[in-house]
Amino acid sequence: xxxxxxxxxxxxxxxxxxxxxxxxxxxxxxxxxxxxxxxxxxxxxxxxxxxxxxxxxxxxxxxxxxxxxxxxxxxxxxxxxxxxxxxxxxxxxxxxxxxxxxxxxxxxxxxxxxxxxxxxxxxxxxxxxxxxxxxxxxxxxxxxxxxxxxxxxxxxxxxxxxxxxxxxxxxxxxxxxxxxxxxxxxxxxxxxxxxxxxxxxxxxxxxxxxxxxxxxxxxxxxxxxxxxxxxxxxxxxxxxxxxxxxxxxxxxxxxxxxxxxxxxxxxxxxxxxxxxxxxxxxxxxxxxxxxxxxxxxxxxxxxxxxx
Amino acid sequence: xxxxxxxxxxxxxxxxxxxxxxxxxxxxxxxxxxxxxxxxxxxxxxxxxxxxxxxxxxxxxxxxxxxxxxxxxxxxxxxxxxxxxxxxxxxxxxxxxxxxxxxxxxxxxxxxxxxxxxxxxxxxxxxxxxxxxxxxxxxxxxxxxxxxxxxxxxxxxxxxxxxxxxxxxxxxxxxxxxxxxxxxxxxxxxxxxxxxxxxxxxxxxxxxxxxxxxxxxxxxxxxxxxxxxxxxxxxxxxxxxxxxxxxxxxxxxxxxxxxxxxxxxxxxxxxxxxxxxxxxxxxxxxxxxxxxxxxxxxxxxxxxxxx
Numbered sequence: 001x002x003x004x005x006x007x008x009x010x011x012x013x014x015x016x017x018x019x020x021x022x023x024x025x026x027x028x029x030x031x032x033x034x035x036x037x038x039x040x041x042x043x044x045x046x047x048x049x050x051x052x053x054x055x056x057x058x059x060x061x062x063x064x065x066x067x068x069x070x071x072x073x074x075x076x077x078x079x080x081x082x083x084x085x086x087x088x089x090x091x092x093x094x095x096x097x098x099x100x101x102x103x104x105x106x107x108x109x110x111x112x113x114x115x116x117x118x119x120x121x122x123x124x125x126x127x128x129x130x131x132x133x134x135x136x137x138x139x140x141x142x143x144x145x146x147x148x149x150x151x152x153x154x155x156x157x158x159x160x161x162x163x164x165x166x167x168x169x170x171x172x173x174x175x176x177x178x179x180x181x182x183x184x185x186x187x188x189x190x191x192x193x194x195x196x197x198x199x200x201x202x203x204x205x206x207x208x209x210x211x212x213x214x215x216x217x218x219x220x221x222x223x224x225x226x227x228x229x230x231x232x233x234x235x236x237x238x239x240x241x242x243x244x245x246x247x248x249x250x251x252x253x254x255x256x257x258x259x260x261x262x263x264x265x266x267x268x269x270x271x272x273x274x275x276x277x278x279x280x281x282x283x284x285x286x287x288x289x290x291x292x293x294x295x296x297x298x299x300x301x302x303x304x305x306x307x
Numbered sequence: 308x309x310x311x312x313x314x315x316x317x318x319x320x321x322x323x324x325x326x327x328x329x330x331x332x333x334x335x336x337x338x339x340x341x342x343x344x345x346x347x348x349x350x351x352x353x354x355x356x357x358x359x360x361x362x363x364x365x366x367x368x369x370x371x372x373x374x375x376x377x378x379x380x381x382x383x384x385x386x387x388x389x390x391x392x393x394x395x396x397x398x399x400x401x402x403x404x405x406x407x408x409x410x411x412x413x414x415x416x417x418x419x420x421x422x423x424x425x426x427x428x429x430x431x432x433x434x435x436x437x438x439x440x441x442x443x444x445x446x447x448x449x450x451x452x453x454x455x456x457x458x459x460x461x462x463x464x465x466x467x468x469x470x471x472x473x474x475x476x477x478x479x480x481x482x483x484x485x486x487x488x489x490x491x492x493x494x495x496x497x498x499x500x501x502x503x504x505x506x507x508x509x510x511x512x513x514x515x516x517x518x519x520x521x522x523x524x525x526x527x528x529x530x531x532x533x534x535x536x537x538x539x540x541x542x543x544x545x546x547x548x549x550x551x552x553x554x555x556x557x558x559x560x561x562x563x564x565x566x567x568x569x570x571x572x573x574x575x576x577x578x579x580x581x582x583x584x585x586x587x588x589x590x591x592x593x594x595x596x597x598x599x600x601x602x603x604x605x606x607x608x609x610x611x612x613x614x
Contacts, residue, residue, distance in 0.1 A: 108422035
């Protein structure tokens with residue numbers, strides 16, 4: 001059993017989950033608490049771009065934790081998105097920007113959630129509240145997370161706090177965030193050497209609404225058409241996932257990050273939800289959702305309310 | 308339907324729930340958000356002492372809320388301790404110092420929990436973080452809440468943050484907190500004109516552990532003996548409550564605030580839990596628990612783990 005407190009983001013980690021875990025480790029060190037960033041899954045290509053840029057290693061991978069392990073959750077709170085064994089962990093702290101569900105603790109803890117576009121924006125504010133200076137490395141990690149979660153401040157999840165943080169972090173990092181950010185986002189859309197199975201797992205989250213299980217996966221691209229070349233294989237592997245996990249609905253959002261739209265593929269016994277949620281009829285289990293780029297702000301709340 | 312955001316503490320409000328709601332209203336006003344403190348139950352005698360001291364009115368009583376009502380929860384998060392209709396409210400913010408359970412939201416929100424002795428200590432820190440000055444009235448409201456929840460810093464729930472806050476608030480309030488606090492606590496122990504039914508409801512909370520429902524009530528006193536004069540009537544009304552609410556266990560803690568001990572009365576089908584939880588055999592459904600004064604830190608976690 002690991003003695004140190006472990007810090008980690010959600011399964012299928014995205015750039016915010018990885019970068020915010022690493023920044024959280026630094027924040028803890030400054031406060032005087034020993035804690036170690038780890039990760040619950042493979043580093044995606046977008047995040048790898050950040051790590052390569054900074055010439056740093058990814059946090060260590062862990063698969064499960066032992067009973068009583070002390071942990072800090074970042075960028076998630078729902079147990080079904082967390083590590084195996086989370087139910088019996090001692091959760092000391094949560095820093096998150098999602099809705100709260102499927103979460104409970106035995107004891108009081110530190111829980112900081114804010115309805116921002118990115119976890120890293122909350123961490124940026126914590127550094128400021130404590131009066132800690134931010135090093136260049138942490139500035140780039142936080143900026144990368146904000147750029148990733150807000151698609152360079154274009155997603156509807158973006159708040160003025162994310163804008164403010166990115167503006168300040170750009171000054172510390174001394175790099176052109178637009179140029180860096182586009183290169184980073186583009187690195188993440190290179191889907192060619194992913195199998196279809198890997199593709200639907202790049203950024204996927206399971207939800208549970210009173211026993212009805214559903215999953216929303218998202219891939220970013222600069223060409224929806226390009227991803228849809230593998231439409232039939234994608235449907236096949238999604239149907240297999242539905243069967244294996246006992247899901248009522250699986251939605252894959254293929255998001256065009258340049259034009260801020262998404263094409264979705266929806267399969268499962270509850271696909272009629274899409275009509276009620278977005279006012280769009282599925283054709284061939286697909287629908288084009290104009291202006292939809294955010295799972296958290298657009299896909300999830302609408303599906304969650306109607307399923 | 309109330310248009311303003313409503314701020315409230317838990318049912319059977321204690322001094323922290325009432326005072327922190329009122330202070331939260333002030334904090335919101337300073338930030339520029341309109342919100343109004345209300346209460347979910349009768350003002351207890353301890354809290355009445357505070358209001359009388361400050362010559363201010365209690366917040367308005369509400370019984371339930373409409374669907375979609377925007378709310379701010381203080382000093383609780385569990386829906387079963389909250390207002391009727393909370394499941395369909397829009398929860399904008401939570402400020403709390405309890406464990407998190409039976410809580411979920413549809414959307415991201417502000418959630419600030421810290422493992423402190425009192426909600427008001429968290430609010431004190433928020434005032435400082437925003438750089439807002441604290442008026443005398445708010446200082447006394449916050450200090451009263453801290454004194455109440457920590458029994459003048461003697462409860463094991465007390466943290467150095469509560470101590471620090473009370474120390475600073477004493478300077479702003481310009482009153483002797485020990486003298487004021489003892490008078491306030493004593494006012495709360497005057498149980499004579501409570502019926503036994505009212506007595507077990509003064510400060511009572513229901514919990515739900517995977518379908519097993521239990522309730523822990525607490526009364527503060529300067530004489531346990533005095534309260535036990537009504538032992539038989541208390542047992543009768545507790546048994547009736549168990550039947551009505553379908554509880555597996557009801558624990559009434561009669562807490563001696565001067566000597567920091569509690570006598571408990573435990574009834575229900577699961578009273579064997581007390582043995583495992585505290586290593587004390589119930590005699591006549593009673594047990595004396597030395598040094599036990601805190602529901603949150605001592606009674607609840609031990610019962611919760613063993614039920």
